[in-house]
Amino acid sequence: MKVKNYTELQNALNSNDELIEICNSFTIPNSITLKKGKKLVGKNDNVLISFMNGGGIGLEGNNEVKNLAIQTSHNERAIFVNSNFKDLEDINLVDLTVTGVVQILTRGNNKFLNLNIENLDIIAADARELTERPMKYGVIVSQGALTVYNYTPYEDSEITANIKGLKIGRELAPVFGSGVFISGFNDNGGKVKVKELETKDIYSNGLIPTGQPNLITGAIFIVYGAHAKKIISNGVVKTYGNNDMVLDVWGRVDDWTINEKVISYGSSGIGFVNFGRVEKFVAKSPIETYGVGARGFNQYDGTINDATFYSIKTVGDGSIGMQFSKPVGKITITKSIETFGGEGETLVKGVIKTLKADGISVLQGAVIEKLVVGENIETNGDEVVSLNIDGGEVKELKITGNIIANGKGSKERNL
Numbered sequence: 001m002k003v004k005n006y007t008e009l010q011n012a013l014n015s016n017d018e019l020i021e022i023c024n025s026f027t028i029p030n031s032i033t034l035k036k037g038k039k040l041v042g043k044n045d046n047v048l049i050s051f052m053n054g055g056g057i058g059l060e061g062n063n064e065v066k067n068l069a070i071q072t073s074h075n076e077r078a079i080f081v082n083s084n085f086k087d088l089e090d091i092n093l094v095d096l097t098v099t100g101v102v103q104i105l106t107r108g109n110n111k112f113l114n115l116n117i118e119n120l121d122i123i124a125a126d127a128r129e130l131t132e133r134p135m136k137y138g139v140i141v142s143q144g145a146l147t148v149y150n151y152t153p154y155e156d157s158e159i160t161a162n163i164k165g166l167k168i169g170r171e172l173a174p175v176f177g178s179g180v181f182i183s184g185f186n187d188n189g190g191k192v193k194v195k196e197l198e199t200k201d202i203y204s205n206g207l208i209p210t211g212q213p214n215l216i217t218g219a220i221f222i223v224y225g226a227h228a229k230k231i232i233s234n235g236v237v238k239t240y241g242n243n244d245m246v247l248d249v250w251g252r253v254d255d256w257t258i259n260e261k262v263i264s265y266g267s268s269g270i271g272f273v274n275f276g277r278v279e280k281f282v283a284k285s286p287i288e289t290y291g292v293g294a295r296g297f298n299q300y301d302g303t304i305n306d307a308t309f310y311s312i313k314t315v316g317d318g319s320i321g322m323q324f325s326k327p328v329g330k331i332t333i334t335k336s337i338e339t340f341g342g343e344g345e346t347l348v349k350g351v352i353k354t355l356k357a358d359g360i361s362v363l364q365g366a367v368i369e370k371l372v373v374g375e376n377i378e379t380n381g382d383e384v385v386s387l388n389i390d391g392g393e394v395k396e397l398k399i400t401g402n403i404i405a406n407g408k409g410s411k412e413r414n415l
Contacts, residue, residue: 002043013038022047022068031055033082034063036089042067051076056100058082061113062089065096072100074176075126081106088113093120101125104159105132105149106190111157115148119165122146127177128207134183134223136250137275137301138350142206142217144181145169150190150225157190164196167235169203174240178217179204184225184251194228201235201260208243210267214350217241218248222276226251233258241266242291243347249276249302258283268347269294271312275301286311286335293318293346293355296337299366300349304328311335317344317381318355324366324392332372336401342381356384359403364391375401382407388414 001017003009005026012020013032019039025048034040034057041064048069056078057065070078078100079093086109093102095118102122104115125145132151133140143149145168150159161182169175179202184191199220206217219237222228231253237260239246246264247256256278262271262285271287274297281304287296296312296319306329312321321337341357348355359377362368371394379386386405403412 022049025049027052029053031058033058034060036060036083036085037062039064039066040068056080059091061085061087061091064092064094066092066094069097070100074100074124075129077101077103079103081110084109086111090114090116093117095119097121097123099124101127101130101145101147103130103143103147103149105147105151106159107151110152111154113159115159115161117161117163117166120146121167122175123170124173125175125177127175136224139214139216141181141221141223142177142215144178144221145175145204146179147181148192149181150184150192152190153185154190155188159192160195161192162195164198165200166198167200171203174203174205174238176205176207178206178221179219181218181221181223182226182228183223187224189225192226194226196230196232197228198232199235199237202237203240204244205240206244207241210242211352212243213347213352216243216245218245221245221248222251222253224250228253230254231256233260236260236263238263239266239269242268244269245273246270247272249274249278251276253278255279256281258285261285262287264289264294265291267292267294270298271296273298273300274304277302278304278307280305281307283309286313288313289319290315291319292316292344295320295323295346297322299324299326299328301326306330308332308334312337314357315340317341317357318346319344319357320355320361321359323361323363324368325363326365327367328369330370330372331368334374336375336378337373338378338380339384340380342383342407357381358384358388359386361388361390362392362394366392368392368394370396371398373399373401376404378404378406379410380406381410383409385411385414387412390414
């Protein structure tokens with residue numbers, strides 16, 4: 001059924017027609033629901049449907065939304081699940097430009113969903129007020145502009161997802177809250193299995209107050225209960241706020257390739273923090289952080305089997321280049337690690353602590369099977385250590401360049 005205005009859309013939503021074609025742009029006064037099996041498609045390019053009083057498009061299952069621009073208030077859900085069906089079957093979101101949050105959150109009776117997303121561009125969104133938030137390691141995580149969340153506690157409940165061509169926010173105009181948020185109910189409850197996640201540019205800002213110890217966000221956050229088989233970051237990934245992790249894993253990732261820069265601005269922002277299990281990680285471009293306590297890479301729980309970083313640069317007091325407190329496999333830095341800072345405060349597992357901007361810090365409980373640095377480990381701050389083996393162990397160490405400590409009272413090595 002072809003529709004040209006809201007009245008015709010209402011008739012189509014209540015009809016038996018599976019396909020609803022939007023022929024031109026118009027405004028909708030409140031949220032709508034696509035009944036199970038219905039498709040909402042823009043017949044032409046540049047078709048915008050906008051929502052006046054909040055709300056958006058609710059999905060019951062086996063739905064497709066395609067070739068549309070959808071606009072609602074930034075803090076409203078532009079697309080969401082509104083269903084009591086046990087099996088939501090396939091939900092396809094294709095060629096969409098969105099203002100507002102895209103929240104695929106299953107709960108209650110919902111147990112199964114196969115989600116396919118292709119070419120989704122979320123221009124602006126604010127996910128900070130969404131109430132369901134995972135908590136672990138002393139912190140709470142805000143949902144994202146794109147949220148895929150299995151909030152069903154049953155162990156046999158599963159969302160499978162395939163996401164390609166995802167773009168979120170703009171340079172200097174990030175979304176608020178997390179960017180990409182993918183989570184299960186907890187470590188043992190409802191699961192999310194991601195076949196592939198392929199992203200373009202991602203820009204986010206949690207707008208978290210300075211010194212807030214127990215709230216974080218992530219530009220790309222794989223939370224507990226989520227298992228991503230393959231992630232390809234083909235665009236810049238950047239955060240702008242305090243406690244904003246650029247890349248964060250609490251769940252599991254088999255293979256993650258970063259093709260563009262990873263950058264954070266703001267205190268306690270971390271380029272890549274891993275509390276889960278990562279099998280293979282390859283960053284082909286630099287990781288850079290700017291801010292007090294903004295570290296390059298942290299391994300505080302879980303493990304990483306084989307990780308390659310192009311280079312790491314941190315600017316700020318307390319901003320360690322790399323820090324390990326758990327056993328890991330092979331860690332390779334193709335170029336150099338550089339830190340610019342001395343002692344400063346930073347967020348560690350929900351607690352504000354004082355750290356020094358060491359180049360590489362290997363704490364008690366950490367074992368690195370093999371550490372390879374292609375060029376230099378260099379610090380540019382006072383009273384720091386470039387290579388600080390502080391109770392941990394590096395079984396095999398290869399540094400092709402130099403270990404440099406430029407600051408007053410700083411040391412090249414503590415072994």
